[in-house]
Amino acid sequence: MQTDLTFSRPMRLLFLLPLLVVFAAFWLLPMGALLRISTGEHGGAYLALLHSPRYLQSLISTVLLSLAVTAVTIVLSLVAGLFLSRRAFPGRQLLIAALTLPLAFPGVVVGFMVIMLAGRQGVFSDLTQAITGTRSVFAYSMTGLFLGYLYFSIPRVVLTVMAAAEKLDASLEEAARSLGARDWEVLRDVTLPALAPALLATGAMCFATSMGAFGTAFTLATDIDVLPMVIYTEFTLNANMLTAAALSLVLGAVTWTVLSLAHTAGAQSAAPSA
Amino acid sequence: MKLDAIDITLQGCAKHYPNGHRALQPTDLSIGAGETLVLLGPSGCGKTTMLRLIAGLESPDAGGRILFGSDDVTRRSIEHRQVGMVFQNYALFPNMSVRQNIAYGLRIRKAPAAEIKRSVDELLALTRLTDFADRSIAQLSGGQRQRVALARALAPQPRVLLLDEPLTALDTQLREHVRGEMDRLLRQLGVTTVYVTHDQAEAMALGDRIVVMSAGRIEQIGAPREIYHRPANLAVARFIGTISQIDGDWTEQGLLCRGGLLPAPAGTPPLRQFWLRPEDAIVVPPELAHLRGTVAQAVFLGERTRLSIAGLSNEPVTVDITGRFAPVVGDAIGIQIRPEAWQANLTYAEAA
Amino acid sequence: MKKFLTALQLVITLLMVLFLVVPVLMSMLAGVTDNYAHGWRSGLTLRWVQQVWELYHGAIGLSILIALATLAITLVVGVPAGYALSRSRNRLARWLEGLMVLPVAIPGLASALALLVMYGSLTAFRTSAWFIVVGHVIFTLPFMVRSVTAICLGCDLKTLEEGAASLGATFWQRFTTVVLPNIRPGILAGALTVVTLSIGEFNLTWMLHTPTTQTLPVGLADAYASMRLEIGSAYTLIFFVMIVPLLTVLQSVSKPTGQQRGQRTNRMKQDQTA
Known part of the structure; x- marks a missing residue:
């Protein structure tokens, strides 16, 4: 309501100018150029995508993989996050530290972690060799990729769940309990609705990251047909700039749409309580 | 410590915002040199807007003029108006100690170190904060913070002291005590003071004159007894006391x-x-x-x-x-x- | 029943911890094991670490330089912008904030392709490390800006500045004596995030790098693909040693809420005794 005489509008613009220049020069304009290239030849590249079973198939499997990763991550992180934020016990800090340790691992390193688990010399391989006599190796496949994305997403979602659960007004749950609600009813009627906006946002982020992740797939195998790998192959091996541009814009559009839908839904679900 | 007192005049000062809201109707007001003038009214009545106009944190609509003595400060920004201001939440700098907070205005004016020290020491004593000089703001109680805010505003010898609900953040018992101290201090300093509050007891205890405001307009100006016993209209009578x-x-x-x-x-x-x-x-x-x-x-x-x-x-x-x-x-x-x-x-x- | 559920939560949490931590430990062990196929009984050695250093010290050094350059640019561009955005609560500012996160929201591959399309023909730029720096700046800038905006709003900077202005401080005096000192924790958290992200960035970097501008994660991918497991592990170990301290400091810096809460209750106690 009050005007801001201590930080005038021209000064504010001056402070924003470097950001505007950097962003326009190195993202907006390049993206425009990419869009222009991809729509060359009357949008032929996009038509070709529609008629190519391979591209469509890779889009579908990428979406399915990301959905599965998001769902499993959220369920597991809810269990662990609520457990860790609600209970005090010796070793709790250690468990939290362990769960958040991989936060700074890039996709390539995560891919290598999957190899350590399920690769030819991995833990599972040794275990199955000892138990059944045959080595089980599934790192270099969709399953391996699934594990990798799970590995990447769990720390982020657990942190979000814990932060949201700690912010949750404890008296709400106490009120529900005083009115006679049982544990699972409290969870269903109070806790989960209160966590919903945070879960929605982090779930969307988890989905978007899985859609676009490249490093993990790159480390595990170049022949897994997820969209980022297809883009990479088109660009480097086939030098097919047109298709690579179109595919990456489609990928960008999908992730952006999911994120903004989640943002809008989150804003709406948060509004009544605010 | 004694400050020079000047009178303040507002001529035709109005304030409306781009969204059309009129925070203040065209208003004339004279504040006598050394007087403590209380702006009293419910929230949204325009009292804070009036204070911010005098401070220079808002500018009046075209045609309004603000005079400090004979000095027209209408177009002057706050940092050049030489005002002392105490904010509702005190706005103390958390990155500085008590001493550094009080010294800030003098340091900005590049006063000599010896003068800063002498002046800050005097203010610390005046506000009974000497023992807390090197504490950080986070370590102070509400009442102590309030005194630091007052000392900080007084240090650069302001031409006018502006207080925006300075007691609202304190709990009831403390509020009455600090009110008494503040009354003593304001009389001792003799500085022209504009004091914004929604609390009528505070207004009556501290004000030489009270300006009762509602809906962006001045309803009545007068000494506390006059306002209470001879209110200009029913609105004032109802706002001050019970009737x-x-x-x-x-x-x-x-x-x-x-x-x-x-x-x-x-x-x-x-x-x-x-x-x-x-x-x-x-x-x-x-x-x-x-x-x-x-x-x-x-x-x-x-x-x-x-x-x-x-x-x-x-x-x-x-x-x-x-x-x-x-x-x-x-x-x-x-x-x-x-x-x-x-x-x-x-x-x-x-x-x- | 209740005990059983709690136990189930604990088991799931512990399994998740194992999933995340076991591969880390395995890879650390593998990096100092003489022959991983024969287990640690084959003897411990620093031979692999040494070999990694000889092969990849250039990539590691370049990554640090790129991270520092990225940090410098995000500081100069992001701090003023974050501060200005925190004080502009209009639609244009909201819109700009949304636009700015796009390079994070949409896959890095798309941003990298766009940069290649726009600037790929400027050979001197394309082959220099600055090309990678530009990609990293675009990707990390939103984190710096958001960190600064959040702290500006959190410490009620506007009122503090009005206080300083009433005491005679001009705009630049306020900026250096009040604004910068009070938003330092936010800048520090943003800086640590930027450095951590830049050192681990792969998705953009893989597309933007040239044989002469190999970074740490690019070298990692190379080692995973073409070297024996022990070398990949030793390299990963070096990465851990670099990144884990950064992450630890970051987490302790960006958790001032607990401390503030402590101060607040402390203050309330003092209020009652005053």
């Missing part, structure tokens, strides 16, 4: 209402309502009283008991008696009116 309305028919002897006849002093012009402050009624045995009713509610407040009396008029009438009395709901009760109360009623009649 009840007794309706009736005018007769030769006075006002005839449901509870009996209220005799008027000779020469009173005809009235259809009588406005009663709770303390202007005296409780007497019903058979001796002019007006009779029954106790509808009795709230014990310690030093007094506040009664709500039914049967005097259409609406219950509020009356205060000493706390020693303990009437029971349903008791018959009689009241007399202090003759002085008629004086205020004549003002309402004139204003109506």
Whole structure:
């Protein structure tokens, strides 16, 4: 309501100018150029995508993989996050530290972690060799990729769940309990609705990251047909700039749409309580 | 410590925002040199806008002028107006100690180190903060923070001291104590002070004059007693203190209402309502009283008991008696009116 | 029943911890094991670490330089912008904030392709490390800006500045004596995030790098693909040693809420005794 005489509008613009220049020069304009290239030849590249079973198939499997990763991550992180934020016990800090340790691992390193688990010399391989006599190796496949994305997403979602659960007004749950609600009813009627906006946002982020992740797939195998790998192959091996541009814009559009839908839904679900 | 006092004049100052909201109607106001002027009103009445206009945190709409003495500061930004300001939440710099906070204004003006030290030490002593000089702000209590804010505002010897609800952040008991201290300090310094509050007790205790505001407009300007006993209109009377309305028919002897006849002093012009402050009624045995009713509610407040009396008029009438009395709901009760109360009623009649 | 559920939560949490931590430990062990196929009984050695250093010290050094350059640019561009955005609560500012996170929301591959399309023909730029720096700046800038905006709003900077202005401080005096000192924790958290992200960035970097501008994660991918497991592990170990301290400091810096809460209750206690 009050005007801001201590930080005038021209000064504010001056402070924003470097950001505007950097962003326009190195993202907006390049993206425009990419869009222009991809729509060359009357949008032929996009038509070709529609008629190519391979591209469509890779889009579908990428979406399915990301959905599965998001769902499993959220369920597991809810269990662990609520457990860790609600209970005090010796070793709790250690468990939290362990769960958040991989936060700074890039996709390539995560891919290598999957190899350590399920690769030819991995833990599972040794275990199955000892138990059944045959080595089980599934790192270099969709399953391996699934594990990798799970590995990447769990720390982020657990942190979000814990932060949201700690912010949750404890008296709400106490009120529900005083009115006679049982544990699972409290969870269903109070806790989960209160966590919903945070879960929605982090779930969307988890989905978007899985859609676009490249490093993990790159480390595990170049022949897994997820969209980022297809883009990479088109660009480097086939030098097919047109298709690579179109595919990456489609990928960008999908992730952006999911994120903004989640943002809008989150804003709406948060509004009544605010 | 004694500060130079100047007078302040606002000429035709109005403020409206781009969204069309008029925070302040065109207003003229003179503040005398060394005076403590309190801007009093409910939230949204324009009092804070007026303070921010004087400070230079807002600029008036075209045509408005603000004068410090004969110095026109309308177009001057706040940092060049030489004002001292205490904010509602104090706005103390968390990255500086108490001493550094108080020294800030002098440091910005590049005062010599020795002078800064002398001046800060004097202010620390004046506000009884000497022992806390090197504490960080986070380590202070609310009352101590308030004193740091005051000392910081005074250090650069401001031409006017502007206080924006400086006691609101304190709890009730502390508030009265700090109010007393502040009164002593303001009188000692003799600086021109503009004080914004929504608390009428604070306004009456501190103000040389009170400006009652509502809806972006000044309703009345006057000394505390004048505002209370001779309010310019009903709006002011209702905002300052409590007042009840007794309706009736005018007769030769006075006002005839449901509870009996209220005799008027000779020469009173005809009235259809009588406005009663709770303390202007005296409780007497019903058979001796002019007006009779029954106790509808009795709230014990310690030093007094506040009664709500039914049967005097259409609406219950509020009356205060000493706390020693303990009437029971349903008791018959009689009241007399202090003759002085008629004086205020004549003002309402004139204003109506 | 209740005990059983709690136990189940604990088991799931512990399994998640194992999933995340076991591969880390395995890879650390593998990096100092003489022959991983024969287990640690084959003897411990620093031979692999040494070999990694000889092969990849250039990539590691370049990554640090790129991270520092990225940090410098995000500081100069992001701090003023974050501060200005915190004081502009209009639609244009909201819109700009949303636009700015796009490079994070949509896959890095798309941003990298766009940069290649726009600037790929400027050979001197394309082959220099600055090309990678530009990609990292675009990707990390939103984190710096958001960190600064959040702290500006959190410490009620506007009122503090009005206080300083009433005491005679001009805009630049306020900026250096009040604004910068009070938003330092936010800048520090943003800086640590930027450095951590830049050192681990792969998705953009893989597309933007040239044989002469190999970074740490690019070298990692190379080692995973073409070297024996022990070398990949030793390299990963070096990465852990670099990144884990950064992450630890970051987490302790960006958790001032607990401390502030402590101060607040402390203050309330003092209020009661005053």
